[in-house]
Amino acid sequence: MMEPFIQVENLSYAYEEEGARRPVLRDLSFAVEKGEYVAILGHNGSGKSTLAKLLNLILTPDSGKIVIAGREITDPNLTEDELYEVRRRMGMVFQNPDNQLVATVVEEDVAFGPENLGVPSEEIRQRVDEALALVGMQKYARHEPHRLSGGQKQRIAIAGIIAMLPDCIIFDESTAMLDPMGRRDVLRIMDNLNRERGITVLTITHYMNEAARADRVLVLNDGELYMQGTPAEIFSHPDELAAIGLDVPQCTDLVHQLRAAGIAVEGDCLTPAQCADAICAACAARGIPFNPPQS
Amino acid sequence: MSSITLGQYFPGNSLLHRLDPRFKIVLAILYITASFLCKNIWSFAALAISAVVLVLVSRIPVSIVLRGLRPILFIMLFTVVLNIFLTRGETLLVEFWVIRIYLEGILTAVSMVLRITVIIVGTGMFLTYTTTPIALTDGIERLLSPLKVFHLPVHEFAMMMTIALRFIPLLIEETEKIMAAQKARGADFSTGSLLQRAKALIPILVPLFVSAFRRADELAVAMECRCYRGGEGRTRMTVLHATAADWLMLAAVILFGASLVLINRFAPGFTL
Numbered sequence: 110m111m112e113p114f115i116q117v118e119n120l121s122y123a124y125e126e127e128g129a130r131r132p133v134l135r136d137l138s139f140a141v142e143k144g145e146y147v148a149i150l151g152h153n154g155s156g157k158s159t160l161a162k163l164l165n166l167i168l169t170p171d172s173g174k175i176v177i178a179g180r181e182i183t184d185p186n187l188t189e190d191e192l193y194e195v196r197r198r199m200g201m202v203f204q205n206p207d208n209q210l211v212a213t214v215v216e217e218d219v220a221f222g223p224e225n226l227g228v229p230s231e232e233i234r235q236r237v238d239e240a241l242a243l244v245g246m247q248k249y250a251r252h253e254p255h256r257l258s259g260g261q262k263q264r265i266a267i268a269g270i271i272a273m274l275p276d277c278i279i280f281d282e283s284t285a286m287l288d289p290m291g292r293r294d295v296l297r298i299m300d301n302l303n304r305e306r307g308i309t310v311l312t313i314t315h316y317m318n319e320a321a322r323a324d325r326v327l328v329l330n331d332g333e334l335y336m337q338g339t340p341a342e343i344f345s346h347p348d349e350l351a352a353i354g355l356d357v358p359q360c361t362d363l364v365h366q367l368r369a370a371g372i373a374v375e376g377d378c379l380t381p382a383q384c385a386d387a388i389c390a391a392c393a394a395r396g397i398p399f400n401p402p403q404s
Numbered sequence: 405m406s407s408i409t410l411g412q413y414f415p416g417n418s419l420l421h422r423l424d425p426r427f428k429i430v431l432a433i434l435y436i437t438a439s440f441l442c443k444n445i446w447s448f449a450a451l452a453i454s455a456v457v458l459v460l461v462s463r464i465p466v467s468i469v470l471r472g473l474r475p476i477l478f479i480m481l482f483t484v485v486l487n488i489f490l491t492r493g494e495t496l497l498v499e500f501w502v503i504r505i506y507l508e509g510i511l512t513a514v515s516m517v518l519r520i521t522v523i524i525v526g527t528g529m530f531l532t533y534t535t536t537p538i539a540l541t542d543g544i545e546r547l548l549s550p551l552k553v554f555h556l557p558v559h560e561f562a563m564m565m566t567i568a569l570r571f572i573p574l575l576i577e578e579t580e581k582i583m584a585a586q587k588a589r590g591a592d593f594s595t596g597s598l599l600q601r602a603k604a605l606i607p608i609l610v611p612l613f614v615s616a617f618r619r620a621d622e623l624a625v626a627m628e629c630r631c632y633r634g635g636e637g638r639t640r641m642t643v644l645h646a647t648a649a650d651w652l653m654l655a656a657v658i659l660f661g662a663s664l665v666l667i668n669r670f671a672p673g674f675t676l
Binding site: 165 | 623
């Protein structure tokens, strides 16, 4: 059997705070396959962002093991070149688009990563053009980032990561500061990168409908793995989620309430479209004439 | 606020816009040096003509160039007044009460104004108007890169410049937001004594600094995630190539300087 792409075993990490140690991650173990789309859910302070920073060694774990593509990156003998190779493979997009763009011209910013890696000039040019095309921002190559919208800036940040040719991209609440349009664009790019480019996507979020798009969901609570499974499995436990301050997508919640009221509705109902279909089917089963909206 | 521009860069595609930034920095220095070579009325005339030619070549509207001179108007006026009233010479033109104006004073004043104007216009045409701040930073980094041998942090300096240019508009925007927020809570920035007004700025500066440090921290992490490890082993997307135009322009400016010296020497005229 092939090894998983990311293997995390008994990972622990604590912040030093006024002399006291505040544990953030406790004995966390999980694995992510190559090409998987995984959402990491958890309320504030559950250790999600810390986990992301451990996966590309911005932080060093106190104990435990992280293996990425067969190489143990928590190995104390890891060379500096190997460290940067890990960071190249594990690209990361942050929450605030303003604080991750370095250059005053869009294409210069996208080139920043490959330049750091020592890629030859002609190849950087090619990678930058491809990355900008992939996020639909070619038109803005010579623009100044501060004149772009939040969603556009975030797309530039993603292009900057794509240009390093990563195997995996970690999105650390990358849609949290965006308007609905910007969020939709970024989510579409995330889907596209995963499905068409085979890039492993880890998305840290507290939007339930974003988690519902993933192949698998990991739920963190207080630095421990609380639940994991497909979105359908996770969201069929609304009570367990509510216990740690999380809810389920609105449409799923609606279906749960209908069921609780004794109305049989079939299916997982993770998206509004699925939910609408399920409710129409339930209506039809009861002989209620109902014309489903044309989607 | 999105209209804020840094420096005076005027987008265009003239010969001067397309020159290699490294050459433009050298050209600007040479041109300023040349302006100090002028000794008589003919060489000053040549200098003035050269400045006009530069403006024409750059295709930057004259009104924009003149607007660029406005901030130094006071300095020029001051120089003129000082030179006219204080220079003592041989040809007395006006004598009235304690005021004595000599021809030499007027000539010195005119030459000073001309020289300051040409320096401002010249550097503007070679650098600020025709070169983006990022190209300028890039040019400085590459011109100074031989100094790395002496362990001068040339790359780090250029990186700092770039980041500063990137974040200045952000911080200005943030200052405005904080000011608006404080005004909404009844802060008063426009009345009271100087001391009171300075004190009123504290509630703006504190959150501004806090936020700037937080930004710096996040940016540092983001840069590390993008494999930044200093200038060592770093390549660049845009490689600067000196073209024939660059060398020709360099030759032209050197020739211009040489011809000014010759004019001083052989053309008759008022020596200034």
